[in-house]
Amino acid sequence: MISSARLATAERADALGVLLSLPSHEDASNAVLIWVPLWLQRRVTACTALGKAVKGEGAHSFLRFVRSTRRRASHMSGSIAQSRASDRLARTIWPALALSALLVGCRPDSEAATPQVRPVRTVTVEKHEAGSPVTLTGRIEAKDEVALGFRISGRLLENKARLGDRVKPGEVIARLEPQNELNQLRSAEANLAAAQAQLTQAQNHFERQDTLLRQGWTTRAIWDEAKKALQTAQAQVDSAEAQLKAAHDLVSFTQLEADAPGVVTEVGPRAGTVVQAGQMIVRLARQDGRDAVFDVPAQLIRSAPPDPQIMVSLTDDPKVTAQGRVREVAPQADPVTRNFEVKVGLTDPPPAMLLGATVTGRMEMEAFPVINIPTSALTRFNQRPAVWIVDSANLTVSVRNVEVLRYDPATVAVSEGLNTGDIVVTAGVQALHPGQKVRLLGSPSS
Secondary structure, three states: OOOHHHHHHHHHHHHHHHHHOOOOHHHHHHHHHHHHHHHHHHHHHHHHHHOOOOOOHHHHHHHHHHHHHHHHHHHHHHHHOOOHHHHHHHHHHHHHHHHHHHHOOOOOOOOOOOOOOEEEEEEEOOOEEEOOEEEEEEEEEEOOEEEEOOOOOEEEEEEOOOOOOEEOOOOEEEEEOOHHHHHHHHHHHHHHHHHHHHHHHHHHHHHHHHHHHHHOOOOHHHHHHHHHHHHHHHHHHHHHHHHHHHHHHHHHHOEEEOOOOEEEEEEOOOOOOEEOOOOOOEEEEEOOOEEEEEEEOHHHHHHOOOOOEEEEEEOOOOOOEEEEEEEEEOOOOOOOOOOEEEEEEEEOOOOOOOOOOEEEEEEEOOOEEEEEEEHHHOEEEOOEEEEEEEEOOOOEEEEEEOEEEEEOOOEEEEEEOOOOOOEEEEEOHHHOOOOOEEEEOOOOEO
């Protein structure tokens, strides 16, 4: 594509050739007065089409000049045929008009847009030994918590449990309607009575046959039949007794009793609800221990010392404290937070550490090298924490994933992904893209 500067040069040469080829000053004057405004208007149209027209106040001034020149040319063309004075006027203004026409042109092409250099603030990071304590927030839970439910299905007749109630071993918490179970119990008792009657009859018959056999008044076959009848009757009695015991158990299953002292932490269905076997009716926290439960990041679990001692205190009253050790670590991370549930068994927890209370756990970490960076430097890339790194050679940025050890109010402790001497962007991270040129506003050491 021919640039606007070259186009303007060619058109100026063309204009000079036309003017110089005219035979007389009079013809030249007439041509200038008529042709120059038209040529100027064509130049403006061409420049506008190319997107190179003069902008702002310059454009308006130029257009006013074109309109004025066109009016003067029209006036002068009519006057030339009537008066020689017009010729002198044309000779006077011709050099000025010609010079103006030669100087008018499009602006030269602007240079290619240079990449935007964005100013950023940075820090030069350094590793240091970190042995500071780690503090996490958790909650108090029962060491042994059980969900109590009926062993059989039925309609709930009564549920006396209330949230926070303390229960004793053997205390009845809820009942089912027992009519069907009581009927089965009566049937089992009747079956046992009939089986016992048959057993008595078979026992008497066997004793008579046994006496007659010894005296020789009966045969061995009849004696064998009597013995078989006795054994059958005894088996029927044993079966009836077992059925009676099962019926007693079913009746007892209509009552839900606490198996240990504890506190009710959750209450299920109320009276009138049809419940299924095993459905939770009451959740009971047994009073044989307390746990402090925390959600711990995977990196902290890997870097924690073996068998650490945890100092646990109430968040709203730090004077209430208890010592504890890690009792259980969840084998699988939470699907939402990606943290692991860690249970810390408390030794002699004070009564003020009630179930559900918010607590703070403090653990001393072993010293190991970490890098602290401002929280404003942290961003995300590939669904992981990341930072922007400045290449000191060409002042371009690139994104790099990092492993975060812990989050503090003003800083972030990075355990992996950064090296001593790396230049990390701390302000302006949201407006960067890989390979972008930057200008450093400051690079203090971290």
